[in-house]
């Protein structure tokens with residue numbers, strides 16, 4: 001088969017590789033019909049993960065048709081059309097039994113590596129470096145899916161690939177970011193970052209009863225989508241002092257829920273805040289993570305701060321004293337995608353949302369290397385790229 005393989009920083013190649021096969025009786029093989037590039041794939045492209053190896057197949061957002069099942073697979077049959085969650089989960093360990101699938105104890109064969117970095121290993125993830133298991137990803141014609149009875153969800157024929165693909169990661173990630181905040185109906189929510197996760201968080205906030213949602217970014221196309229497609233009140237951090245603006249828009253109280261969906265892009269180039277200015281005045285290096293810092297400072301007293309993604313190495317020197325003094329609740333962590341598959345598929349079927357709204361580019365998988373470069377450069381209003389093998 002052919003697959004999109006990583007060979008180094010900014011070096012991807014679409015090439016022939018061996019077909020995947022059933023290695024465990026609980027495996028299934030999926031013929032991929034649609035796959036997407038995520039923001040975290042971009043970090044791999046940019047060479048930010050030292051546990052990638054030449055030839056690794058990328059991709060953790062994908063769906064397709066079951067073409068082979070292992071002898072122990074009970075709930076899937078050849079011919080089923082499924083969406084596959086990005087995190088791999090066994091379904092039987094303590095965490096899986098408590099719906100915390102992204103913390104699965106059994107799905108990362110390289111757990112020792114992750115234990116060194118994090119203390120404990122989270123779940124394995126498709127196509128996401130050897131730190132997360134070294135699994136081949138879904139930016140390929142075929143992919144092996146372990147624990148096939150636990151992850152994949154069958155999707156009805158009348159829903160197009162583009163409507164259901166983002167059940168694999170993005171939609172549940174945006175939804176979980178709001179869900180874990182346990183907000184009261186009528187709350188105000190602020191979301192930093194209007195990439196796909198931020199956009200799904202905006203939509204989810206309204207679904208879960210938010211009265212007003214503020215969205216913060218500096219990319220005009222993203223702000224336009226947040227306003228027109230998702231109904232948020234938008235703020236451009238290049239123009240507005242965000243903390244002051246949010247306080248003003250909420251009667252001085254600040255938003256009750258603040259979500260940093262800017263991920264590794266959370267550092268506003270050229271911006272300054274009081275902590276940053278203080279560091280610079282003292283001749284120290286700039287190391288704060290603006291989005292997160294603003295979220296802490298803007299959040300209402302007693303409010304909830306949520307981190308649905310990794311803020312990266314620059315999320316140091318956070319004013320935890322501010323978070324403490326205001327009695328904030330901090331929620332963070334990877335997405336338990338499997339937990340949300342059924343309820344979110346139901347919302348798609350009821351037409352409460354068409355997740356395909358984030359797609360801006362459709363390309364054949366053979367053009368994968370160009371697609372990554374385009375997303376890297378954020379060219380031509382590029383928000384979300386999907387690819388067909």
Ligand SMILES: [Zn+2]
Pocket residue numbers: 089090091092093094095096097103104105106107
């Ligand atoms: Zn498990």
